[in-house]
Amino acid sequence: MSELLPPVIVGAGPAGIRAAERLVAAGLRPVVVDEAARWGGQIYRQPPDGGFTRPKTALYGFEAGKADAVHRAMAAIRDRVDYRPRTLVWNCEAGALDLLSDGTSEILPFSHLILATGATDRVLPFPGWTLPGVFTLGGSQVALKFQGCAVGRRVAFLGTGPLLYLVAYQYLKAGVEVAGVFDTTPFAAQARATTGMLRDPATLAKGLLFVGWLRAHGVPIHNGVRPVRAEGAERVEALVWRDARGQERRTGCDAVAFGLGLRSETQLADLAGCRFRFDEADRAWLPERDGAGCSSVPGVYLAGDGSGIAGADAAELAGERAALALLEDLGRPVEAARVKELDGRLARIAAFRRSLSAAFPFPVDWAAAIADDTMICRCEGITAGAVREVARSGQAREMNRAKALTRVGMGRCQGRMCGATMAELLSRTLGTGPDGVGRLRAQPPIKPLPIATIVPSPRGGEGTDGREVA
Amino acid sequence: MALLQRVAEQGRRVVRFTLDGRPVEALEGDTVMTAMLTNGERLRRTEFADTPRAGFCMMGACQDCWVRTEEGERLRACGTFIADGMRLVSGGEWTS
Amino acid sequence: MMRERIDCDVAIVGGGIVGGSAALFLRQARLSVTLLERDWCGAKASGVNFGGVRRQGRPLEQLPLSQRAHAIWGRLPDLLGTDAEYIRSGHLKLARSEPDLASLIDYRERSQGFGLGLEIVTGEAFRRRWPALGDRAIGGSLCPEDGHANPRLVSPAFARAAAKLGAVVREQTPVDRVEKDGDRFVLLSGDALEVRARFLLNTAGAWSWRVAEAFGEPVPLESLHPNMAVTEPLPRFLDVNIGVEGGGVYGRQVPRGNMVVGGGRGFALDADRARPQRDAVLTLMRDAAELFPQLRHAHVIRCWTGVEGYTPDRNPIIGPSRTTPGLFHAFGFSGAGFQIGPGVGQTLAELVTGGETPMPLEAFSIDRFPPTA
Ligand SMILES: Cc1cc2nc3c(=O)[nH]c(=O)nc-3n(C[C@H](O)[C@H](O)[C@H](O)COP(=O)(O)OP(=O)(O)OC[C@H]3O[C@@H](n4cnc5c(N)ncnc54)[C@H](O)[C@@H]3O)c2cc1C
Ligand SMILES: Cc1cc2nc3c(=O)[nH]c(=O)nc-3n(C[C@H](O)[C@H](O)[C@H](O)COP(=O)(O)OP(=O)(O)OC[C@H]3O[C@@H](n4cnc5c(N)ncnc54)[C@H](O)[C@@H]3O)c2cc1C
Ligand code: FES
Numbered sequence: 001m002s003e004l005l006p007p008v009i010v011g012a013g014p015a016g017i018r019a020a021e022r023l024v025a026a027g028l029r030p031v032v033v034d035e036a037a038r039w040g041g042q043i044y045r046q047p048p049d050g051g052f053t054r055p056k057t058a059l060y061g062f063e064a065g066k067a068d069a070v071h072r073a074m075a076a077i078r079d080r081v082d083y084r085p086r087t088l089v090w091n092c093e094a095g096a097l098d099l100l101s102d103g104t105s106e107i108l109p110f111s112h113l114i115l116a117t118g119a120t121d122r123v124l125p126f127p128g129w130t131l132p133g134v135f136t137l138g139g140s141q142v143a144l145k146f147q148g149c150a151v152g153r154r155v156a157f158l159g160t161g162p163l164l165y166l167v168a169y170q171y172l173k174a175g176v177e178v179a180g181v182f183d184t185t186p187f188a189a190q191a192r193a194t195t196g197m198l199r200d201p202a203t204l205a206k207g208l209l210f211v212g213w214l215r216a217h218g219v220p221i222h223n224g225v226r227p228v229r230a231e232g233a234e235r236v237e238a239l240v241w242r243d244a245r246g247q248e249r250r251t252g253c254d255a256v257a258f259g260l261g262l263r264s265e266t267q268l269a270d271l272a273g274c275r276f277r278f279d280e281a282d283r284a285w286l287p288e289r290d291g292a293g294c295s296s297v298p299g300v301y302l303a304g305d306g307s308g309i310a311g312a313d314a315a316e317l318a319g320e321r322a323a324l325a326l327l328e329d330l331g332r333p334v335e336a337a338r339v340k341e342l343d344g345r346l347a348r349i350a351a352f353r354r355s356l357s358a359a360f361p362f363p364v365d366w367a368a369a370i371a372d373d374t375m376i377c378r379c380e381g382i383t384a385g386a387v388r389e390v391a392r393s394g395q396a397r398e399m400n401r402a403k404a405l406t407r408v409g410m411g412r413c414q415g416r417m418c419g420a421t422m423a424e425l426l427s428r429t430l431g432t433g434p435d436g437v438g439r440l441r442a443q444p445p446i447k448p449l450p451i452a453t454i455v456p457s458p459r460g461g462e463g464t465d466g467r468e469v470a
Numbered sequence: 471m472a473l474l475q476r477v478a479e480q481g482r483r484v485v486r487f488t489l490d491g492r493p494v495e496a497l498e499g500d501t502v503m504t505a506m507l508t509n510g511e512r513l514r515r516t517e518f519a520d521t522p523r524a525g526f527c528m529m530g531a532c533q534d535c536w537v538r539t540e541e542g543e544r545l546r547a548c549g550t551f552i553a554d555g556m557r558l559v560s561g562g563e564w565t566s
Numbered sequence: 567m568m569r570e571r572i573d574c575d576v577a578i579v580g581g582g583i584v585g586g587s588a589a590l591f592l593r594q595a596r597l598s599v600t601l602l603e604r605d606w607c608g609a610k611a612s613g614v615n616f617g618g619v620r621r622q623g624r625p626l627e628q629l630p631l632s633q634r635a636h637a638i639w640g641r642l643p644d645l646l647g648t649d650a651e652y653i654r655s656g657h658l659k660l661a662r663s664e665p666d667l668a669s670l671i672d673y674r675e676r677s678q679g680f681g682l683g684l685e686i687v688t689g690e691a692f693r694r695r696w697p698a699l700g701d702r703a704i705g706g707s708l709c710p711e712d713g714h715a716n717p718r719l720v721s722p723a724f725a726r727a728a729a730k731l732g733a734v735v736r737e738q739t740p741v742d743r744v745e746k747d748g749d750r751f752v753l754l755s756g757d758a759l760e761v762r763a764r765f766l767l768n769t770a771g772a773w774s775w776r777v778a779e780a781f782g783e784p785v786p787l788e789s790l791h792p793n794m795a796v797t798e799p800l801p802r803f804l805d806v807n808i809g810v811e812g813g814g815v816y817g818r819q820v821p822r823g824n825m826v827v828g829g830g831r832g833f834a835l836d837a838d839r840a841r842p843q844r845d846a847v848l849t850l851m852r853d854a855a856e857l858f859p860q861l862r863h864a865h866v867i868r869c870w871t872g873v874e875g876y877t878p879d880r881n882p883i884i885g886p887s888r889t890t891p892g893l894f895h896a897f898g899f900s901g902a903g904f905q906i907g908p909g910v911g912q913t914l915a916e917l918v919t920g921g922e923t924p925m926p927l928e929a930f931s932i933d934r935f936p937p938t939a
Contacts, residue, residue: 035530035549042529048551050499051482058478093844094833105848120531130534132473132512132524139528142548146528147504148479174477234522235473235511255473265531378526378534381518395722401606404613404718412533412798412867417526444842448533448546448798448865451855455848517799517823536798542863544798563801 005109006031006082007326008097010089010268011116013041014312015304015319017074019114022323024077026332031082031108033089033099039074041304042118042138043312046071047146059145061170062206063312070316091444092271098444104454112299112329114322115268115287116315117306121163121259122284124366124421125376125384128230129258137163137259141170150176152255156239158182158227160360161261162203162311165210168219168257178219179253182241184260184363186224203352226366230256261360262309263420269307270442273297278435281357282309284420285439291343293322301326314349317342367424376425377418379411387422391429398438402426412448415440473524474507487556488540496552503528503535503547506558513537513547515562538563570759572734574598576918577753577763579741579777581607583904584896585769586724587638587911590645593731595919600761601725601733602753604740608721611771612904614872616794616828617717617818618807619905620657621682622709623673625881627929628906629680634925635909636711642720646727650720651821656806657712658696660703660857661688666811670707682709698803702857707811714807714818717904724908741770744780746890765918766893772875773837774883774897778932781890786878786935787898791832791840791871795850797864799823804858815853825861827854832871842869876900877935884910884930886917888937894918895932 007023009016012034023030032039038046044060044067060067084101091098096109121136128134135143135151137159143149150171156179157168168181214221224244231238231250240250269287270276275296276285289295289302303322304315321342324334370376372385386406396402399409399422408422409415415422419440426437482497489509496505503525506513512522513535525535528548535547540557576592578585581603589601601607619639621632643649661667667688674684687695688705696706729735736759743754744766751766768777775787804819815829830846847869855861877883877898887893894917896910903910909925916923 037551047479048499048501050551051497052479052499053481054478091844093841096844098844107844120527120529130521130523130526132507132522134526136527136532139526142528143474143504144477147474147500148476149474149504149508150477151474153475176475176477235524378523378532381516395726397606401609404609405722410868412536412865413531414868416531417534443868443870444844444847445866445869447530448536448867449851450544451797451851451861451864451866453848453851455852536865544863544865 005111007112007114008033008108008110009114009116010034010097011041011118011304011306012036012039012074012083012085013116013118013304013315014044014070015116015118015306015315016041016114017070018316018319019116019303019323020081021073021077022320023326024080026327029080029082031084033084033087033097033108035086035088037086039083039085040067040071043067044070045142045146052148054148066312088447089268090446090449092268093444100449100453103450103452104456106456112301112326113272114301114303114319114326115272115306116304116319117265117268119262119264119305119309120416122261122263122420123258123417124260124363124424125370125374126227126229127371127374128232128236130375130378131230131232131236132234133232133236133255134230135255135257137161137167137257138262140257141167144170144174150174151257152236152253153177154179154253155255155257156180156182156251156253158184158225158239158256158258159260160184160363161259162207162356162360163259165207165214169210169213172214172217172219178214179239179251180220180222181214182225182227182239183221183223184225184366185360186244226363226369227258260362262305263416264308265306267414267442267446269295269300269302271444271446272300274300274302276439279308281354283362283434291346292325293318294325299329310349310353314346314353317346317349321346364424367421368428370421370425376421377408377411379413380407382406382408384421384425387425388429391426396426397430399423399426399440400438403440409440414443414446471511472508473511474504476508485552485554487552487554487558489558490560500552501548502537502545502550502552502556502558505552506537506547506560510560512560514560520562569757572600572759572761574600574734574761574763576600576765576767577751577761578602578767578769579744579753580768580770580774581725581735581737582610582612582769582771583608583721583724583907584612584910585767586721586728587908588767588769588896588914589728589733589735590724590731591912591915592918593728593733595915597919599728599733600763601728601735602739602741602755602761603725603735603737606722606737607725607735611872611874612721612907613718614794614870615717615904616792616816616826617714617904618657618809618816619652619715620709620712620807620809621905622657622659622684622707622712623809624902626676626680627881627926629677629682631909631913631925632906633681634912635906638908638912639905646720646723648719648723650715650723652713652715652720653821654711654713655818657709657809658706658806659809659811660699660706661811662703664704667705670811674707683711684709696806698860700859708806712807716820724911744777746781749892751892764892767914767918768893768895769897771897772873774875774895778895781887781893783887783889783932783937785883785898785932787875789834789837789873790876790901791834791873792828792901793830793832793842793846793850793869793871794826794828795842795847795854795866795869796827797825797861798867800825800860800864803860808857810857815850815857817854817858825858825864829853834873838873840871840873842871874899874901879934882910882930883932884913885927885932888933
């Protein structure tokens with residue numbers, strides 16, 4: 001009976017595409033929903049229609065082969081899936097999703113749902129981070145890959161994580177001046193972690209290549225950096241930073257690309273009722289999933305970076321694995337050998353990821369050092385001091401309370417850009433671990449919803465109480 | 471001066487729109503964000519402090535890039551494509 | 567583990583605006599008070615409501631309490647050390663038809679003598695005064711001193727102010743058992759805490775029926791979930807708090823520019839939590855956009871709801887228990903307890919300290935429901 005509804009996949013990145021492929025192979029016709037106009041997800045994002053001509057080797061470099069394979073996989077099943085591009089899932093309620101497409105909202109009931117919602121940059125604030133010219137690392141890559149644009153003429157790259165050197169390298173290759181790489185990681189931490197990274201020599205080799213290439217082109221690389229501020233009146237004019245010895249220095253630039261790794265898009269899993277747990281490696285609350293991708297809610301599966309950062313290769317494997325779990329739950333035959341193979345490869349990647357997060361440690365002292373007058377909430381313009389104050393005075397001992405009192409997390413982004421910061425500030429001030437202050441609850445709509453949204457068949461809410469005029 | 475710099479894919483069809491009343495050009499396939507920031511330095515000014523903003527994440531997460539059209543429509547600039555004849559505004563609506 | 571024991575004059579179950587304000591007024595009267603709150607004080611209905619601080623439109627029997635509360639709202643900075651974004655913007659109730667206008671006029675007449683100062687404005691004068699409302703109403707009734715406030719700030723502030731005056735306020739402390747042992751109430755929270763008190767206030771909001779039932783007086787209380795939405799900040803176009811005669815949508819624009827609108831109902835996730843309901847949200851958005859064309863291009867950035875206790879006649883239950891001396895109830899505000907909450911708190915304090923109150927409470931007696939529901 002549950003097979004009456006087609007399985008639904010949210011996200012057409014590597015995870016979602018491989019999941020769809022597997023379901024199609026089993027004779028199902030899944031619905032694939034993605035906010036983007038074309039499939040590919042973040043890493044394999046495709047340029048828009050309209051005369052873009054760069055070949056995949058130019059767009060995806062070393063990953064061109066994988067990108068092409070993922071794109072082709074989707075193209076091959078295109079007429080056997082119900083693909084809904086440019087469609088935002090804005091809510092999940094009682095066994096159905098709410099989709100927004102072209103200004104119209106539609107209800108999509110499901111019995112089986114795979115969430116492959118991916119990730120975006122994790123950030124911490126520093127003075128000047130809202131100035132025009134400061135972009136996330138991911139965003140800076142999107143500008144290049146998706147629009148053929150650089151975020152500036154002379155760009156400073158700041159932060160940590162695999163994207164830092166990758167995007168700096170891509171900019172250099174595109175002919176943009178790289179003012180420097182300002183790595184928050186002390187050199188020692190990276191060296192220590194390489195031992196673990198040897199498990200995946202290919203990734204290690206790529207990382208070394210980027211660094212080597214940048215150095216060979218005279219790009220200064222600084223380790224153990226902390227940002228002091230981005231300077232400028234109406235746009236970025238310089239990055240002021242502190243070197244590993246504590247010396248304050250200034251680098252002229254017209255853009256700063258920065259990020260501290262990635263954070264998962266977990267809102268739909270939350271609305272779907274999935275149980276969350278604190279993940280030490282990601283330093284974040286994530287929806288629980290078992291090795292196969294099953295969440296705590298029967299019929300809801302999790303795959304890819306949307307439920308824990310593990311990178312593109314893992315996303316492909318996890319997408320397929322989640323589809324197999326779904327098929328098993330439907331009572332369909334699945335190939336045991338394939339399951340075993342996927343499980344083995346996912347386990348190896350998991351081990352590698354642990355060493356990677358040791359190589360790119362989250363700079364906890366950055367959070368600790370955020371000045372009280374630094375704006376931490378871009379949407380509502382709230383400062384770090386406001387959060388510390390409600391914690392110090394005993395008014396807030398967890399995230400949702402702090403949100404209610406300070407508005408951090410209440411703006412348009414719903415905590416995507418400020419949630420990690422608030423967790424750090426609260427837990428520091430209260431002396432709990434980062435897991436001790438809970439997590440922001442997701443609220444619909446998970447992204448802004450036009451009030452003029454068209455509802456084809458308005459069913460009307462439950463009657464309003466005539467006396468209730470508040 | 472422009473914030474974003476074109477470094478590739480410049481052979482696309484030209485799209486004409488206005489930015490703060492000024493006729494300007496972008497290329498087909500540009501997002502509203504690219505179109506505005508290759509012609510200017512900001513997307514909007516903030517509600518509470520009247521400071522300039524130019525987006526941040528470029529992937530629909532930060533919601534920092536909501537801009538207005540002269541008709542009052544609101545667009546998320548990084549997720550909307552530019553079209554001929556759009557009339558976009560980057561000034562504050564709060565202080566006027 | 568040793569069980570902590572607290573002896574006090576008054577124990578309060580529930581730290582919403584009613585329990586929190588009762589604690590504050592009891593401390594002002596120098597009684598020893600222990601307030602037990604399962605969640606965080608003011609995190610439930612009191613902290614998530616629409617924020618309407620409105621007397622207009624209430625049943626007449628609520629108006630004395632509502633007037634009393636009005637005076638307290640006027641002293642917020644003194645009492646709480648914050649104005650909690652409370653503004654006396656006026657509350658304008660719109661009439662969209664002649665019969666609705668007639669009923670507003672009728673209400674003004676019936677409520678005369680309570681001091682609401684209602685003003686009926688119609689036709690051209692109405693359009694001139696509120697051009698933002700255009701022609702979507704033929705007139706309205708203005709209560710100039712009604713207004714709105716930020717519930718997230720006000721409600722916790724009452725409990726905080728009580729604590730500052732010496733009340734023992736325990737959060738994350740559910741009362742699991744209550745009973746009376748001789749002349750003392752005994753409240754247990756797990757194995758960790760025992761509170762003994764001469765008086766007990768049942769201000770547990772939508773969950774108050776549990777306390778009432780423990781003392782042998784079941785009540786017909788139903789949990790419902792008013793649906794709320796808020797837009798991104800917009801240039802100011804509206805200063806009054808807006809309601810519509812006959813119900814439906816209501817809205818207020820906060821000083822930062824966000825428009826908060828309410829209407830319809832959410833659904834329960836379980837006994838303690840609720841979520842907005844999709845059809846209600848979409849209907850609310852449509853109705854709000856129709857009433858306020860200024861919202862035409864706006865986006866809703868958040869929706870929410872809360873858990874509120876409703877009685878069959880939509881009046882609260884306030885006053886002494888009929889089974890147990892020393893126990894006082896105050897709950898079942900049926901979607902409108904935010905404004906009168908502090909007035910109720912003050913009244914409860916009077917009942918405890920002097921055994922009486924000048925407030926007429928007959929209409930709110932628990933006796934009006936049959937003893938076994
Ligand atoms: C800019 C960027 C560059 C990256 N580069 C690399 C790299 O070089 N190497 C690497 O290993 N990893 C990289 N990553 C990490 C990358 O996210 C993953 O490796 C990979 O893309 C994960 O695949 P996925 O399928 O889990 O998610 P994604 O590829 O992120 O796909 C998720 C998809 O879900 C859609 N979606 C999410 N929420 C909704 C919703 N509510 N409604 C509708 N659609 C929705 C999104 O539009 C997106 O297309 C990068 C990440 C970013 C952000
Ligand atoms: C969405 C919404 C919109 C509303 N809009 C308005 C409005 O605009 N104007 C207006 O006047 N009114 C409005 N109301 C109604 C108003 O919010 C409530 O009537 C009022 O807040 C009730 O206050 P309270 O203190 O009785 O209840 P609550 O605020 O619910 O407080 C009761 C407290 O008791 C605690 N509790 C329960 N059981 C236990 C236990 N066993 N042990 C310990 N603690 C316990 C709960 O955790 C809770 O904090 C609205 C309500 C909602 C839900
Ligand atoms: S730039 Fe972040 S949402 Fe558009």
